[in-house]
Amino acid sequence: MDLHLNDLTLVYPDGDAVLTAVDGVTLHVPAGTTTALLGPSGAGKSSLLAVAAGLTRPTSGNVAFGEQVVLTSSTSRADATRVRLERVGIVFQAPQLIASLTALEQIELHAHLGGRRPASVRDEAMQLLDAVGLAEQAHRRPAHLSGGQRQRIAIARALVGRPDVLLVDEPTSALDHDRGTLVVELLTSLAHELGAATLLISHDASTLGSVDATVRIVDGRLAEADSLV
């Protein structure tokens, strides 16, 4: 299902003034493709991702999955939470794994949050761990995994339940170039395989050889048009 960001604006109060973090952004990410959002620090990349994920309500504009508008300035927190649970996968800048859970449980957690038995997604979870090359580490906790392994677990966690949209926040920031490139390649291939519309934020264009499109954002505005490679 395609991701549509329609004329999104996000304004923060900033002391006595206001700060426009996202300024009328319109972006279309087709299902199964990956669009990278590049920009300098403070350009509004993370703010745009937060709005797209329903973590922050937009001041105006909306987010649509396919033809369905799912997030607007009036969407309740509970509704936004439900959208994230059922339709969005998020990969954070840091892996943000739960220290007490094994790699397998990090993925099974999604089923429990949705009111299902964790074991009901065990096969899918093992397939995802296999897809990210960590099936052997299924019963290890984060403390016993490397940084790259943790990030791959986080990718597997974001993809369980086959989300319509995958939002990825600087997944390579803590990795060297080669490992960063591999992580982006993994993401794009899995997004393609699972049909998820993927928006990937990055500050490092050198790792983005495998993405389908890149978009630059400056001062909250898109500087270049969506350009599918």
Next chain:
Amino acid sequence: MFVALRELRYARGRFALISAVVVLVAALVTFLSALTAGLARASVSALTDLPADHLAFGMAAHDDKPDLTSSRVTRDQWEQWSWVSGVRHAEPLGVVTTRASAHGTTVAVTALGVRAGSMLAPGGAPTSGHVVLTQRGAMALGVAGGDGLAIDGVALTVSRVVDDDQQLAHTPVVWVWLDDWQTFGARDGDGGPVATVVALDTDGSAMLPAADARVGTTTVPIADARSAVSSFTAENLSLTTMQAFLVAISALIVGAFFTVWTIGRQGDVAVLKALGASTRYLLRDALGQAALVLVGAVAVGTALAAAAGSALADVMPVLVSPATTVAPAALLVVVGLVGAAAAIARITRTDPHAALAAR
């Protein structure tokens, strides 16, 4: 409780620590509760075990608080009570704490004077010149049925020893004939026989206030008559206050632990919210975790205290019963959960946006 159970296993050191504290508090509260009940029994069981539901006190002034040491009722008063409609039995009861001696041993006892044929003494009232002793009194004096003893210098014979363990003000009970009791128990007598109170067995229909006004007595239910024993109120209040403080401290300890614990996992909570966990799910998970810790630790602490209380029952006045074990345990769990809930409530304020920050 998917995350909660795994956190318990993962952070077992921290949870073992708080569990140990709760175990100790629960053991202390339960033991104090059993001790309070045991001391209360030693203080007033001679009254509360009476086959009666009310006691009529004869106080000097109508608005005087009922008190065993100053109460006095006359033959005329107990006879009037026996004619009150709804009163099945009205039996005079003399109460006095005095000394009993036998075989060179002197102990403090409470002599309860009853009429011949009275239903108040266990197994029947003693006859003239005889006494009925409780097991505790017999052991203290080293006497058995048929032996002689002296109460306040009056020579009497032990007719039998009963298994009942009634005490008053921590002294064993000696049942004596009311006429014998007059010689060492009557105070300020005007020549006629007196007693301390009238024990009433009513059918619930008696108009007690009206009868009190007519007879010149003050009637209270047996349970309330405990406060007529001067040592009971002070003793009971002290121990109950200690228990209340311990319960409050327990709630604070549990609340403080879960405050620190919840602050420490704010990052995880933000991530869980960002992944789609509802606030209700997270609150249920965290409160379930607190409930598991509390129920487990309180159960262990209560069991330990109950076992210790049972083992020490022969040498200490402890009373182990559901009221002194299950009730305080339930109170500790409920109060602990309130403390935990107050701490866990901060989960509702955690912003899932925080998950985007690197940590």
